Amino acid sequence: xxxxxxxxxxxxxxxxxxxxxxxxxxxxxxxxxxxxxxxxxxxxxxxxxxxxxxxxxxxxxxxxxxxxxxxxxxxxxxxxxxxxxxxxxxxxxxxxxxxxxxxxxxxxxxxxxxxxxxxxxxxxxxxxxxxxxxxxxxxxxxxxxxxxxxxxxxxxxxxxxxxxxxxxxxxxxxxxxxxxxxxxxxxxxxxxxxxxxxxxxxxxxxxxxxxxxxxxxxxxxxxxxxxxxxxxxxxxxxxxxxxxxxxxxxxxxxxxxxxxxxxxxxxxxxxxxxxxxxxxxxxxxxxxxxxxxxxxxxxxxxxxxxxxxxxxxxxxxxxxxxxxxxxxxxxxxxxxxxxxxxxxxxxxxxxxxxxxxxxxxxxxxxxxxxxxxxxxxxxxxxxxxxxxxxxxxxxxxx
Amino acid sequence: xxxxxxxxxxxxxxxxxxxxxxxxxxxxxxxxxxxxxxxxxxxxxxxxxxxxxxxxxxxxxxxxxxxxxxxxxxxxxxxxxxxxxxxxxxxxxxxxxxxxxxxxxxxxxxxxxxxxxxxxxxxxxxxxxxxxxxxxxxxxxxxxxxxxxxxxxxxxxxxxxxxxxxxxxxxxxxxxxxxxxxxxxxxxxxxxxxxxxxxxxxxxxxxxxxxxxxxxxxxxxxxxxxxxxxxxxxxxxxxxxxxxxxxxxxxxxxxxxxxxxxxxxxxxxxxxxxxxxxxxxxxxxxxxxxxxxxxxxxxxxxxxxxxxxxxxxxxxxxxxxxxxxxxxxxxxxxxxxxxxxxxxxxxxxxxxxxxxxxxxxxxxxxxxxxxxxxxxxxxxxxxxxxxxxxxxxxxxxx
Numbered sequence: 164x165x166x167x168x169x170x171x172x173x174x175x176x177x178x179x180x181x182x183x184x185x186x187x188x189x190x191x192x193x194x195x196x197x198x199x200x201x202x203x204x205x206x207x208x209x210x211x212x213x214x215x216x217x218x219x220x221x222x223x224x225x226x227x228x229x230x231x232x233x234x235x236x237x238x239x240x241x242x243x244x245x246x247x248x249x250x251x252x253x254x255x256x257x258x259x260x261x262x263x264x265x266x267x268x269x270x271x272x273x274x275x276x277x278x279x280x281x282x283x284x285x286x287x288x289x290x291x292x293x294x295x296x297x298x299x300x301x302x303x304x305x306x307x308x309x310x311x312x313x314x315x316x317x318x319x320x321x322x323x324x325x326x327x328x329x330x331x332x333x334x335x336x337x338x339x340x341x342x343x344x345x346x347x348x349x350x351x352x353x354x355x356x357x358x359x360x361x362x363x364x365x366x367x368x369x370x371x372x373x374x375x376x377x378x379x380x381x382x383x384x385x386x387x388x389x390x391x392x393x394x395x396x397x398x399x400x401x402x403x404x405x406x407x408x409x410x411x412x413x414x415x416x417x418x419x420x421x422x423x424x425x426x427x428x429x430x431x432x433x434x435x436x437x438x439x440x441x442x443x444x445x446x447x448x449x450x451x452x453x454x455x456x457x458x459x460x461x462x463x464x465x466x467x468x469x470x471x472x473x474x475x476x477x478x479x480x481x482x483x484x485x486x487x488x489x490x491x492x493x494x495x496x497x498x499x500x501x502x503x504x505x506x507x508x509x510x511x512x513x514x515x516x517x518x519x520x521x522x523x524x525x526x527x528x529x530x531x532x533x534x535x536x537x538x539x540x541x542x543x544x545x546x547x548x549x550x551x552x553x554x555x556x557x558x559x560x561x
Numbered sequence: 562x563x564x565x566x567x568x569x570x571x572x573x574x575x576x577x578x579x580x581x582x583x584x585x586x587x588x589x590x591x592x593x594x595x596x597x598x599x600x601x602x603x604x605x606x607x608x609x610x611x612x613x614x615x616x617x618x619x620x621x622x623x624x625x626x627x628x629x630x631x632x633x634x635x636x637x638x639x640x641x642x643x644x645x646x647x648x649x650x651x652x653x654x655x656x657x658x659x660x661x662x663x664x665x666x667x668x669x670x671x672x673x674x675x676x677x678x679x680x681x682x683x684x685x686x687x688x689x690x691x692x693x694x695x696x697x698x699x700x701x702x703x704x705x706x707x708x709x710x711x712x713x714x715x716x717x718x719x720x721x722x723x724x725x726x727x728x729x730x731x732x733x734x735x736x737x738x739x740x741x742x743x744x745x746x747x748x749x750x751x752x753x754x755x756x757x758x759x760x761x762x763x764x765x766x767x768x769x770x771x772x773x774x775x776x777x778x779x780x781x782x783x784x785x786x787x788x789x790x791x792x793x794x795x796x797x798x799x800x801x802x803x804x805x806x807x808x809x810x811x812x813x814x815x816x817x818x819x820x821x822x823x824x825x826x827x828x829x830x831x832x833x834x835x836x837x838x839x840x841x842x843x844x845x846x847x848x849x850x851x852x853x854x855x856x857x858x859x860x861x862x863x864x865x866x867x868x869x870x871x872x873x874x875x876x877x878x879x880x881x882x883x884x885x886x887x888x889x890x891x892x893x894x895x896x897x898x899x900x901x902x903x904x905x906x907x908x909x910x911x912x913x914x915x916x917x918x919x920x921x922x923x924x925x926x927x928x929x930x931x932x933x934x935x936x937x938x939x940x941x942x943x944x945x946x947x948x949x950x951x952x953x954x955x956x957x958x959x
Contacts, residue, residue: 164760164788164789164790164813166674166762166813166815166816167674167728168673168674168816168819169672169673169674169675169676169679170676171672171676172672172673172819172822172823175819175822175823175826198626199625199626200625202621202625205620205621205624205625207616207620207621207624210616210620210624211613211616211617211620214612214613214616215609215612215613218605218608218609218612219609222603222605222608222609223600223603223605224804225802225804226603226605226608226802226803226804226805227597227598227600227603227802227803227804228596228597228798228803228804229804263661263806263827263828263832264828264829266826266827266828266829267827267828270826270827270828274567274569274570274697275566275567275570276564276565276566276567277567278567278568278569279677281567292825292826292829295822295825295826296826296827298826299672299822299823299826330565362562364564390562391562392562400626404623404624404625405624405625405626406622406623406624406625406626406627406832406833406834407624407832407833407834408661408828408829408830408831408832415562415564417564418564418566421566421570421573424570424573424693424697425570425573425697427664427690427693428573428664428668428690428693428694428696428697429661429664429665429668429694429827429828430661430662430664430665430668430806430827430828431662431664431690431806432806433806434661434804434805434806434832434834434835435804435805436804436805436832436834436835437832437834
């Protein structure tokens with residue numbers, strides 16, 4: 164049979180990251196291409212305890228259907244936490260639901276707000292998973308370049324002016340994936356003001372916010388949301404467990420009503436066991452202490468990688484962004500080295516990095532950058548892998 | 562802010578079932594409206610054992626990111642099982658992925674195959690969750706009436722002839738939700754032949770197939786799929802645990818490649834813990850014995866409800882479909898009783914049933930039926946609830 168596919172998927176390709184991830188199952192490969200939390204970051208003992216307890220005390224609760232909006236105790240916990248710790252939940256304006264990872268927040272926000280052909284504005288580069296979600300709804304993507312302190316506001320104003328019906332402005336203000344860049348407080352305010360001026364909803368994705376290894380915590384854009392124009396995506400993937408698939412969305416009530424209906428149509432509800440684990444862990448364990456432990460893990464790993472880059476890559480003219488947290492460093496090659504050749508040669512030398520063009524709205528645009536991850540590889544391999552990349556750059560320049 | 566919602570959701574309402582489910586948290590209510598497996602149907606002890614073991618022996622596997630396609634051992638288990646038990650997986654033609662419940666199979670199949678405005682043909686009545694998924698892609702729904710042995714083939718042929726570009730034919734051949742009807746072997750062959758003739762993909766949803774309490778097992782439509790025109794949706798929601806959210810899809814490879822990309826955009830992957838539990842349970846426990854136990858549970862409950870209906874409702878002119886398995890009985894009121902009034906009066910008497918119109922492609926069509934579920938209520942409440950409905954019908958006829 165000759166299959167007739169929907170327009171929305173006929174041009175959609177598997178994400179390069181996921182494809183590379185498959186190949187990186189080679190145990191010899193140093194996985195700078197990954198985005199996995201460090202294995203030591205998962206609170207294994209606590210999860211063992213909680214899981215045994217809930218399956219003993221209330222197994223049917225964990226195994227039976229539950230509400231689409233999420234497990235009620237976890238929703239209440241998150242509402243309180245996001246209000247008290249981040250000033251990012253307004254009882255009278257917002258609603259909060261649990262999602263199957265933060266990826267589902269992007270999916271539901273797009274489903275609810277974007278008709279086919281609508282414009283989504285985002286940072287360039289940005290997270291490929293979200294780009295593909297927007298593409299899967301046949302949205303038109305408009306990328307806005309970034310400065311060292313976040314998205315360029317003049318370019319953003321220009322893009323929003325040129326696209327008056329644009330529906331969503333997608334940003335990752337903290338330790339952005341892939342660039343590692345953190346948006347300054349001034350720019351957060353500027354982004355909010357421009358969104359308000361141009362009557363566009365902001366989709367704020369904050370998977371790494373708790374993983375700040377240096378500098379001061381900055382307020383979320385959602386905390387400024389007096390006007391009900393921000394949808395916030397949170398997740399436990401980086402701080403409790405990725406495999407559990409628990410994220411959450413905060414959105415103004417009229418938007419959230421439709422997101423709930425969208426979630427009914429997508430997967431009915433999120434795994435209950437995972438939701439109870441998260442709720443119990445936050446409430447009955449030392450959650451702040453756990454986050455502090457993660458920060459120490461990633462401070463060590465990021466420092467190790469940045470020092471190795473300073474030692475082996477910077478002298479060759481390879482630059483990197485300033486990284487205050489998260490999981491990624493963004494490196495840029497001098498013009499004398501072809502980026503795609505560099506990345507494929509690196510794989511041959513058993514080091515896997517992600518070509519920067521994968522994160523652009525238009526992959527065919529020129530790009531000299533690649534993304535490095537420091538959470539997945541061992542400390543030893545961080546040093547070894549950067550050395551290998553330095554040697555490769557030297558060889559390619561010779 | 563005045564929110565501008567996407568066309569696909571602006572008319573989409575929360576499913577009546579989910580809304581009723583919320584109200585049915587009233588512990589006084591007899592929940593004939595539900596669709597939850599009986600609590601005693603979950604293999605609690607086995608899940609306790611497996612969970613403790615995997616979190617002890619290989620916690621990082623359960624807690625880390627995994628592949629979008631699903632946990633490889635579970636995929637292999639399911640391929641073998643579906644090939645050997647149901648002749649429903651062809652190595653050279655098909656691929657199998659794990660999904661977040663069977664609901665996600667409907668979502669991904671529609672995402673991959675249907676442009677906005679494309680026609681989806683389905684049984685009338687049919688599962689409201691799937692109807693809403695099709696609606697969420699702005700599909701046009703065409704319902705085909707059912708006979709006692711399944712969809713009416715003449716009407717189906719006529720509908721497919723009148724809608725030559727129709728993309729999906731959605732059927733639930735076993736113990737259909739909501740009608741309880743089982744499609745005969747002859748009709749399964751007829752449906753396949755008509756789909757082939759009209760060049761349309763079949764989406765076969767089989768959540769209840771293992772729950773046959775009488776009569777002979779019939780082959781799946783997927784088992785007839787020499788031409789690669791059937792997408793099959795399976796789930797563990799009724800046989801291991803609903804709250805775990807594990808389903809699976811089998812589809813021809815070119816379709817499945819795109820479904821995988823669609824799933825990347827939706828939720829990256831399904832909860833790993835849940836997938837490992839299912840795999841271990843099938844391979845290392847008495848899965849066939851467990852299914853037999855479920856059949857015994859539901860044979861008892863369905864017999865109890867059907868006997869009560871025969872005693873209290875049939876003498877009043879209320880008819881019901883022949884039920885050989887699954888979780889539901891479909892009852893039809895005589896014309897002298899207004900169906901919607903009957904259902905809302907029943908709630909006042911603490912018995913919750915689902916108005917049949919909820920399951921139609923056009924809810925405003927006349928309908929005298931309502932859906933009854935026998936898996937969720939206690940045995941005592943099955944008898945008590947049917948008695949109450951009988952008294953209500955008597956009062957309304959008086």
